Amino acid sequence: MLFLMLTLAGAEPHSTFCSDTTANYTSDSPFEKNLKSLLESLSTNTSLKEGFYNTSVGNGSDRVFGQALCRGDVTPKACQKCVVNASQEIREECQSEDAIIWYELCQIRYSYQMFFSSMVYTGKYPDSNNMEKNVSNQDHVQALHSLMNELSEKAAYDASNLMFATGKVKYSQSETIFGLAQCTRDISQDDCRTCLTQALGDLQGCCNHREGGTVFSRNCNVSFLDFGCLLRSNPNSIDSKLAVLKCRGYMENVGGCGSCLRFINSGSSSHRQLRAPSLAEESETNSLQAWQLRNEGHELELVDPLLTEQCPTSEVLRCIHIALLCVQEDPAERPTMSNVVVLLGSESIALPEPSKPAFSVGRAAHHIDQSVPEDPSVNQLTLSGISAR
Numbered sequence: 001m002l003f004l005m006l007t008l009a010g011a012e013p014h015s016t017f018c019s020d021t022t023a024n025y026t027s028d029s030p031f032e033k034n035l036k037s038l039l040e041s042l043s044t045n046t047s048l049k050e051g052f053y054n055t056s057v058g059n060g061s062d063r064v065f066g067q068a069l070c071r072g073d074v075t076p077k078a079c080q081k082c083v084v085n086a087s088q089e090i091r092e093e094c095q096s097e098d099a100i101i102w103y104e105l106c107q108i109r110y111s112y113q114m115f116f117s118s119m120v121y122t123g124k125y126p127d128s129n130n131m132e133k134n135v136s137n138q139d140h141v142q143a144l145h146s147l148m149n150e151l152s153e154k155a156a157y158d159a160s161n162l163m164f165a166t167g168k169v170k171y172s173q174s175e176t177i178f179g180l181a182q183c184t185r186d187i188s189q190d191d192c193r194t195c196l197t198q199a200l201g202d203l204q205g206c207c208n209h210r211e212g213g214t215v216f217s218r219n220c221n222v223s224f225l226d227f228g229c230l231l232r233s234n235p236n237s238i239d240s241k242l243a244v245l246k247c248r249g250y251m252e253n254v255g256g257c258g259s260c261l262r263f264i265n266s267g268s269s270s271h272r273q274l275r276a277p278s279l280a281e282e283s284e285t286n287s288l289q290a291w292q293l294r295n296e297g298h299e300l301e302l303v304d305p306l307l308t309e310q311c312p313t314s315e316v317l318r319c320i321h322i323a324l325l326c327v328q329e330d331p332a333e334r335p336t337m338s339n340v341v342v343l344l345g346s347e348s349i350a351l352p353e354p355s356k357p358a359f360s361v362g363r364a365a366h367h368i369d370q371s372v373p374e375d376p377s378v379n380q381l382t383l384s385g386i387s388a389r
Contacts, residue, residue: 013086014102014126015216018094022112025097031112034058035066038110039087042068046106047080050162052185054116066110069184072164074105082106102126102216109218119191123202124216132210135226141208143171144179144224148203151181152196152222156189163192179224187219195220287327287357290320294354318343324354 025031034057046053051070058064068086070079082105090101090108100109102124109115147169154165163183170176183192199215199222207213211226293299299320300313322343326334333355335343343349 013089013093014104014128014214015124016090016093016101017099017122017124018096019098020096022096022098024095030058030062031064031097034062034064035091035110038064038066039091039108042066042108043080043084043087046070046083047076051076051079051106052162054186056114061112064110064112065114065116066108067116067184067186068106068108069182070106071104071180072162072182073166078105083108100218102221107216107221115218117186117188119187119195119219121195121198121217121219123199125202125206126214126216129206129210129213132207132212134209135211137172137175139171140175140177140226143169144177144208145204147177147179148181148200148222148224151179152193152200155181155183156193156196175226177224177226179222181220181222183220184218192220196222287324291324291354291357294320294324318351321351321354324357325351327357328355329357330355 025035038055038057041055041057042053045055046068047070051072051074052068054065054067056063056065068083070082074082082103086101086103086106086108090099090110093099093101097112098110101107147167151165151167154167155161155163158165163185164180165182166178166180168176168178181196183195187195195217199217199220202215203213203222203224206215207224212224214223215221290299293301299317322335325343328334343351
């Protein structure tokens with residue numbers, strides 16, 4: 001959950017592989033019809049099978065084998081949405097009879113030949129690796145190596161984790177690395193560890209001295225992100241442009257939007273004191289608080305004064321505004337991830353007024369408004385406990 005909220009939830013594929021050594025299928029052929037049925041099955045069933053599903057459709061030379069894997073920390077709804085998007089994209093991008101596509105939250109592979117339970121490592125590097133800044137702290141490399149090896153061991157051999165593991169390690173007072181390791185669940189534990197070891201070798205080669213990095217392959221993925229750049233105790237060192245890029249980060253997820261607001265008011269002593277016994281509760285409380293303060297014209301109370309000295313006020317206000325659009329009660333009113341990216345990148349586009357956040361009528365309202373009588377029957381006000389969806 002923590003790693004999901006602190007990573008880029010990209011709506012675009014990281015990479016697509018269309019084999020150039022296999023035949024291309026033709027439109028309206030039996031293979032294409034089987035492929036369409038296969039992808040529909042993956043879209044329907046993957047989220048119901050704990051984020052991993054193998055199946056095949058057809059017979060003989062027209063038979064298609066397929067597999068989908070969702071990241072282990074995503075919700076079933078997010079898993080299904082990602083698989084649906086990946087299914088559409090892979091058909092548009094590829095006409096070969098063997099292909100794979102990687103998104104941030106899922107991957108899909110199909111082939112004319114049966115590939116289940118076989119491990120073949122071929123590492124892929126998303127373009128986002130080249131966008132990450134360099135890290136000068138030498139302790140970063142050692143901490144990263146230790147963390148990723150620990151997560152690889154855990155993903156491979158801890159059966160309770162469904163071949164998925166996340167974790168974090170601090171390598172200085174203000175900098176933390178978040179890491180992830182995952183394997184497809186059709187391979188053995190030893191094959192999983194072997195795949196991850198090879199992926200870590202590639203990760204070391206590309207990204208040891210960067211703030212983040214990812215390596216994808218057919219059977220395993222590794223990724224890390226250094227969030228010291230956003231959570232340093234000294235707000236003067238924060239790069240506002242980088243902060244906005246990271247917020248694009250997790251904008252699509254309701255909890256992620258709350259976390260974006262958590263980042264904005266991190267370290268602030270001017271905002272109202274909140275009781276925050278849980279991450280989900282803190283996210284929903286901050287969303288409502290931000291919405292109320294914005295309606296009152298006091299949204300800058302959310303922001304550390306030192307941060308506003310370094311970041312243009314218009315950018316800070318726009319980030320808060322967009323985050324509030326993402327947590328509106330009606331999901332249909334929330335912008336899509338692609339729209340969020342456009343809105344963050346263009347100040348000329350007018351933003352609609354956000355409605356109340358999704359958690360605005362439950363315990364969050366009780367935490368914010370201390371004037372609410374203890375007896376919920378007074379003034380015909382009813383309070384109900386609402387859990388995060």
